[in-house]
Amino acid sequence: MFNTLLRKIIRTGVGRGRFIMAGVGLTVALLLIFSAVQVQVNYSELLYGKSNQDSIANFLVINKEINGNDPENTLSQQEVEKLKQQPFVVTIGQLSASRFKVSAQSPSDNFPFYTDLFFESVPNEFIDVTSKDWTWSPGSRTIPLVIPNQFLDIYNFGFAPSQNLFQLTQEMVMALPIVINIHTNGTTVPFTGRVVGFSDRISSVLVPQNFLDWANKTYGTQSAGKTSRVVIKTNDPGDPKLASYLKKNGLVTNADKTRFSKYRSIVNTVVGASWVTGVVMLLFALLVFSLFIQLTIASTKHEIQLLITLGASPRQLQKFLLKQFLPTNIVIAFLCLLAVAVLQFFIHRFLQNQNMEVSQLISPFTILAAVLIVLVLWIVNVSTIRKYIKQTGE
């Protein structure tokens, strides 16, 4: 009842336009801030979420950029060490190359081929092929091989049609024994090669590390080779720090896998911009709100003074004024949160169609942000009202 009378005495209708403007400003500000938080959460969920882990994308083969000036583009031991220190590198594996001449040919005349070849090896943990045949024991004349998937693609879709040859399935290739000849000091040592898997990760002809070590020692003709390529395992191939480190140090990798870093930089920029804009707008909205409160109190100064003279307590007036202003703020914050929640639900549905998994619910961080902002609004409202009521009462 008292408040009904106060509402008639303290007209809050003054400057209604300004109040609406401040409300709109606050709405935009909160939408920006909440979506910035939500996008950030979604993005890290996409990057680090279990269901989104793409094992291939997490391994990168890195080599020096070939610019045509240097005769050999190898990584020094220091460069490898430095790379190892980088925060985005989990583990690092060096590719070692064969230091002898080797060739491969078909055992059958029905299906003739001959090629000079090379081998490389890398620690097993970096290979995306798990096969029980992927072992070599000393003395064995059979060498398991892992070849790039692209080889088979090139053969099947480029070479075979042009030469009027059979197209081969992976199983057919794996069933086919290959004659491997290692050439050393004018003699030829025959082995049998067997393809045990196809790699999407490393585009090279891989053999087990212990075989290569043995073969290099036994047949090696050239001096110990330098590292020309390394494989790194990283948690986030889209990390812009990774891309910029590679660029700065003249290194390159399968560009395809770091393409994410470009999107990532864009998302970071957009999120950052929306943060800054949101916070600046929030500050302005707070300013306009407190000016509006000040204006309301100033324009009803005489009424407030008379109320205080008649015995209305500052606390009663503060409570009344807070009731006039704060609910709008809270409603705006709630509606913005709701809008972001609805948006999140649709983003979830949309991304699900793209095989990307983000939560369909709004993140607790966004809710926390809303709670914090409401707290800030409350503090600004209360302190402004208290200050100007006190000023008016004196």
Place this chain on the structure above:
Amino acid sequence: MNIQLQKVIPVPLKDKFSSRSSHIWNQQVLFTDGEWIKIKAPSGTGKTTLINIMYKVRYDYEGTVQWNSKDLREIKGDELAMLRQQKVSVIFQDLRLFANLTARENIELKRVMQQPFYEKDAIESMAATLGVTHVLDQRAGTCSYGEQQRIAIIRSLMQPFKWLIMDEPFSHLDKENIKRAATLIAAECKQRNAGFVLTDLDEDDHFEYSNFYNL
């Protein structure tokens, strides 16, 4: 609750009053709980100033005013409001109604500002006693001074109090209405065991005063 004035003298009127003898200005005065006090004051002797100092709407004075042995200067904010809601009521000479509210709303405001002392129908019955029932739903600003004064009187009686401070409360009323208003005020004060301070230009016998002062 006692009201005590110790060597109170308003700063702007200091020179003018220090040469004049007065029962109040620059004296030690004690208004004891329940006393009915008449202060007679010719024009220009600071009647309204005194009321304003005693009710703490003016601060430009020397000396101290005490409510219940506490310096009025030290009573502020919510504490002051609590005393004005529970202990000290006032009728200003200039009435101070909210012109945009109806007469009833003006009275109601003071009724519900604190835990109500009277039920709502007390407004009707007091308005009937003072003959202002017909203006209750009229905007206070459009009422005559006589009506406004009666509204202000009723407003001051809506709350609990130990002291009623009145500044020429009957200045706009005729004899008949003064009699009715004084009877009502006397009854209300008796009911609360409350004292009052009334200032006026002339002597009168509206109440059974327990103490007279000349300003």
